[in-house]
Amino acid sequence: MTEDRKQSSLMDDGLDDAELDWHLLKSWETPRGIWKVIATVDHKIIARRYIVTAFVFLILGGMLAVAMRIQLARPEARILDPDRYNQIFTMHGSTMMFLFAVPVMQAMALYLVPLMVGTRNIAFPRLNAFSYWIILAGGLLLWISFALDAAPDIGWFAYVPLSGPEYGSGKRADIWAQMITFTELSALAVAVEIVVTVFKQRAPGMSLDRIPLLVWSMLVMAFIVIMAMPAIVFASSTLILDRLVETQFYNPAAGGDALLWQHLFWFFGHPEVYIIFLPAAGMVSTIVATFSRRAIFGYLPLVMAFIATGILAFGLWVHHMFVVGLPRLGESFFTASSMAIAVPAGIQIFCWLATLWLGRPVFATPLLFVIGFIVTFVIGGLTGVMVASVPFDTQVHDTYFVVAHFHYVLVGGAVFPLLGAIYYWFPKMTGRMMSERLGRWAFGLIFVGFNLTFFPMHILGLLGMPRRVYTYQPDLPWGGLNLFISLSALLLVSGFLVFLIDVLVAWRSGEPAGPNPWKAATLEWATSSPPPAYNFRRIPVVDARDPLWRYPEELAVTAGLRVDRRELIVSSVVEALPEARESSPRDSIWPFWAAIATSIMLIGSIFTPWAVVWGSIPIAVTLVGWFWPKGTAEDIS
């Protein structure tokens, strides 16, 4: 930096609060206007878009579930034909896993991690904007294909040869595989952003042993994404190659291997469960501590449990393949790991229970959802230990027992904590409180409705009902339970309706929240609700794990950052010692154009391999525009 530039820089140390706010707002605010809004790189705005989009997909996926339950309520129903039913269960699984669960958890990280580590924006904010437009395009691709009666009909794990060129006619499997590519791109981008933000942008003093547990959980989740996604990148790409240019990766007759698909898919697919669960575990840890009014019990074992879970997640995938004929001894190694992962899971549960036991719990709505999570997830965990056993799994494989198990794990392990987290952080995101009365109704209806819907599915599975059948004969002993399940699903749906009404009413006219309505301990509550574009007037200095409990009146803060450009502190990985001042990129429309160009290339490559060649040119042009220096103060690092 030249001496002239130094002299012309406006620093934050000589300014009073009002002047500082004015300058920071000028540097960081997203201007009004449609193109400005599209160009924004504010992590909070993008995260809110992600969350709203993911909940729209949750509603759409939920409507498909209702359609399936109406069809299955009585034997030999003719409401849905088999082809449409196949599309619906594929759409339901794919939407919930790829367009709701993973994006919404990453979105919570996008919103909360920069605030919790005390920085002004996520790392690589333009990549963040790109990731949102990409996943939106992937979701639109899938749902437009459904509207055109051309949706995938191959199940959410798209086993070959069903999805291969031999049996998967038309473009349905290609649309599924390319939708996966969109979600992979988005998830990988967000994961990289989270890792760099946590490692290099923490507030001074936030050493590794002072990082909030939610941030730890998001960090481990991001590493799992980075390790797991390449497997599905390879799988979906090679599936398209098999279908489009007649490679033979999955064709045994030509030297390929159908089981390769299952290995690749589940090497990603099982860690996917923990990509969804670990953020939820971080949310639970945060909510339990706040509403127990004490520091979390067992911070160190919890961090260890997150990390151990994240690694062990990669040694479980074969337990989805126990019936394919692998050596029994090899399978048993995966049984061993599946049992061993119960140890870190158990440690987490006991730490949360101990925190509640030793604290003075306040049973507000977020904590109710956490308690619902503990009950539901423990049941899902117990049936998980059951299906980790090869002989038992062989009996219930592809039955409703497995459907019940994974809904207990995924809804219990992720959706309950997520709803609790929405109640908990909604005041921070919007500045308004949600209704406690409606929240209790929502919790009661969802908890009772969920258990009445999914617990009987265990029994249906033990009675031999296979998953993915569009109907069944009246003389089979499944009719009564199916009717009961379908009626119970209405209760579950009504709970979600109450939740959505609560969100909409609170967003419009909820009580003002104030900066810290729950009297919580972590840094996101040290700023206003909703936070300003620059997050913190001055970057806090941290010397405790629960900074707002240690210093409830005023936090120590740093000085010396420029305010005439977007600038933040880069700190060391272990001790979070300040190392440098780094510029943070300004808003840019180019990530949007890059996402459009990428989408055109990806969708075009469903139809012709030449789309990859010609489609790369506009992508290259948009990337040049993205990185071309614009002559702003942020161009100088």
Place this chain on the structure above:
Amino acid sequence: MSTGIAKYAGLLLAPGAWAINTQLGQILPYVDCGAGVSWSTVASFVAVAVAFAGTVVSHARFGPSEARTNLFVAKLNVLAGLAFVFALLMQGAAAMLLDPCLR
């Protein structure tokens, strides 16, 4: 092992040993079935030893003079190492109990 890396031994060696043994579990049963020797068992308990060694190395970093953050990292590594020792012991038990020729 340099003292800087030593505190990470539990989190490097134990999961590494577990990952390798998990892969060997897909390969060695074919060898064991033909050879009549349980290399899977041998590999599992070698992996247990490696994982435990990593845990012990991290544990050796405990000490009153150690910086707070270093101590945190060392403790984290010891706990994680023990989790993987447990997982490997389960794999070793499976290798001892099951016939490698079973399909």
